[in-house]
Amino acid sequence: MLESIIKETAENATASVIWLHGLGSDAQHFADKVPKLGLPRNAAIRFIFPNAPIKSIKAHNGKKMQAWCDLFLMADGVSFDLENPDIKGIEESSKLIAEIIDAEIEKGIKSENIFLVGFSQGVVAALHTALFYPKKLAGVACLSSHYPITSAMPLNGINAKLPIFFGHGTHDEVVPESLSEKTYEFFKSNGNPVERHTYHNMWHTVCLEELKTLGGWILRYLSN
Secondary structure: OOOEEEEEOOOOOOEEEEEEOOOOOOOHHHHOOHHHHOOOOOOOEEEEEEOOOEEEEHHHOOEEEEOOOOOOEOOOOOOEOOOOOOHHHHHHHHHHHHHHHHHHHHOOOOHHHEEEEEEOHHHHHHHHHHHHOOOOOOEEEEEOOOOOOHHHOOOOOOOOOOOEEEEEEOOOOOOOHHHHHHHHHHHHHOOOOEEEEEEOOOOOOOOHHHHHHHHHHHHHHHOO
């Protein structure tokens, strides 16, 4: 099981949010963001922030860091190759994330009350895990990222139509906003309940407005 930080909004949690950080970051990065979601005190939600495995990253000259998958450079040696992900690495991480979901279900959380949230490459791992997970999940939130392997999506899977939240900064210098929009349009055309929010002048990060909107989205799908 991946090492994780656990935050609970109330005792006897009835829902879980598994939040995946970005490349080179760690579990602590988003752990302090829970109060900024604006959740009511009676929302009994367990937030789980796992640390990604340590991987050698080719785009950083083989440097080892916490990552959900490898990252490659384009032919120019400067830009990240975001359209050709490390499928093997994603699948390996997805198995570890699925173990966390399984553990939450064993603790009594209904699968329909389990959300995945990802930031940057954490989004790819979160979406891949959810789309292939064999039990119905609540939804996935995609922050500042995209999903480059929609062609492999199991269109008949139990989570093929799961709700998806997209949030992205208009000035993101790492993952272009256009890639997020492309992924949003794909899932919209697939019939998923999707919503997309952009934040003016926001770079490759999150902001308070986005977190509050995300909190409202989580509550909305918990109530259904």
